[in-house]
Amino acid sequence: MAREQLGVLNALDAAKTQWYHFTAIVIAGMGFFTDAYDLFCISLVTKLLGRIYYHVDGALKPGTLPPNVAAAVNGVALVGTLVGQLFFEFMKRHGLHLLGTTTTWFLLDIAFYSQNLFQKDIFSAIGWIPKAANMNAIHEVYKIARAQTLIALCSTVLGYWFTVALIDIMGRFAIQLMGFFFMTVFMFALAIPYHHWTLEPNRIGFVIMYSLTFFFANFGPNATTFVVPAEIVPARLRSTCHGISAAAGKAGAIVGAFGFLYAAQSTDPAKTDTGYPPGIGVRYSLIMLGVINFFGMLFTLLVPESKGKSLEELTGENRDENDEKQIQMDPSRTVPI
Template sequence: MALKVLSALDVAKIQLYHFKAIIVAGMGLFTDAYDLFCIPPIIKLIGRIYYDDKSAPTAVVSNLVAIALLGTVIGQLVFGRLGDQIGRRRVYGLSLSIMVLSSIACGFSICRTRNCVLVSLGFFRFLLGVGIGGDYPLSATIMSEFANKKTRGAFIAAVFSMQGFGILASSVVTMVVSTIFDATSDAPEGHTPDEADISWRLILMLGGVPAALTYYWRMMMPETARYTALVEQNVVQAAMDMKKVLDVPMSQIAEDSPLPSSPPPTYPLLSKRFFRRHGRDLFSCAASWFLVDIVFYSSNLFQSQIYHRFIKDHDPNKNGYQLAFRVARFQAILAICSTIPGYWVTVYFIDRIGRVRIQMIGFFFMAMVYFAIGIPYKFYWHNHINDGFLVLYGLTFFFSNFGPNTTTFIVPAELFPARFRSTCHGISGAVGKVGAIIGTVGFIWASKNQKKDEKPNPERMTVALVLLGVVCLVGLSVTYFFTRETMGRSLEDNENEDDD
């Protein structure tokens, strides 16, 4: 028997609370992108401060990214499971607290010696990754359970699109801080003064401010009606919670007669029955996320070339502030022209053409772009990094976000029953972040030269870029053969325990 409170959620009109939930839930994704994309310009400052006005080694960049991703893997698994066991709301504030405190702690990385600073920064970024990882399954699940079935995809995509604004914010903050410190510095041309050590710490600490501002609203959010009704089996409380946030008459959501006591099915997570019913869905979500993150985080392959040719990061006449400004400016332009449009094109089309089609479109065009860059790379692009190269580079981000980078966040929040939803989203995301770690390690391999670490090796870059195109085609195949469409379906379709 369909519960009235859940049927009302499926057809509820778009209300102010939906947009409020997008902002509150999206701040975790905002912080995630801010802290990831502020690292490249910050590394320019750290290189000039702790490496005698030289660039930091490639391995330092990749390790700082990888250590945060490792924390994300753990956070997704732990918080995803807790979200199903004790409730989404009860652990939602905890993940945000870890993010905010870790962002601040990154700025207070102890010591002034190079090794000590990098080790402490890596430790706090690991904790930051744990908080960010916990936010992924909780934000996606909460938004999916509050939304109606007609616009659910657009709402979850809008939450994820906050990453684009996080990228833009990190770039703007970096440019402003770098400009202010540079303008007040009296150091000789090309020399980075000691006070630059304060600037990169300030940039990191400011990343926690937007998330901290939403903490109160997270704590005031009620538990989702779907969790309360289907997992806790408290339909009366679910109706009362829904009434608090949505303008729906109580007569439409209160049951007309007492419901029979029917405890939820007892088969456990990852049991034979679970895999028989949900194994294909879990495989498709995890595999797609794994493949797209390999490609998405390997985008640094391009940036090493762009920084070397356009930003001229080895220019002895530029200090750390100026180099950080140039890198941040490039990232801001890329976010405005490519990344953010990709997110919002998905928001517009996700409930019109479906998740599967968008994911296949994204994988296909990403593959074509990587082949267009990779096949002639050694013979042409390696010595002709021009506007054409930048357009192709921007298209990889556009079709990643108008494609699998967004849909892999959406689909796991829709495919699984309420008692497994957050856990399965966490598992899928954790497998994806393992792919991201592989991508960052591949960045080290592909960018190293046989004798130097200054310029990318053209032969390795060619092979790596073509392999990324192949990975995209594998993702296309996984999507076509294994991923089920969820557009227009009620989340309760997956609550049917009939073995058929």
């Protein structure tokens, strides 16, 4: 059995680049495009839905979605993704490595999706964009989209390219550990002196540091959590363990989408969005995200380094091949189970 599996893997390793490779790249890219469209643009859509369908004539503030509707709109795509990945992939366990990949992906997505979905509220809270009451719907969406695009271009996209350039030099483990570390540092640096960053002369500094959390998310665990589960488990379990790890990530995204929707609300009832109870505020939400990133750094210690090793070396499949050869040469030899 091991020899047959290695034969398949060797054939894949020796195969030349063909048309189906590019087909796979395009399919994967379109899948991520639709995923990103649902998850990263939904914050702008909810703004418009609130203004259009929940507008109250004479109100001081523009309309906003009620908490239950906002939670459903933000979370429904993530719930569907989680169910799909579990339905198709949930079969077996693979020890501490699987624990490491699932927990790190889970913790990352709590922090990463929370930041993406609610960065519009953070920009308003520090005064980088005007309050919603001072803008019409088109102006508000434009301001938010411009801010998010600026951060994406200067940090998110740049972080991915740093990972592409350095992943086989620094290694997966080092990049993931470094990413979680700096995400933790910058979250605490934003949260602890939070009042300092809300002052007008310091707003640009806040935006720069906030952008760095996205940079080190993508030059860090938001890239490596996709890669590692596909490299560190045997071929017969690879898609299963990757699916379980990805499902854990989407579970974390659901926690972030639903939990921080309420948590980031002001502690002052007079300053919360319509229909929301008081939360813990932006400052303590950032502290909580910093703690989550710190635990992600700890659970990264369960993930082995796969740089410079073949899939067979990482999963021990070469040992199975060698054991079979030695048994054929010496039938009296027993192999430990």
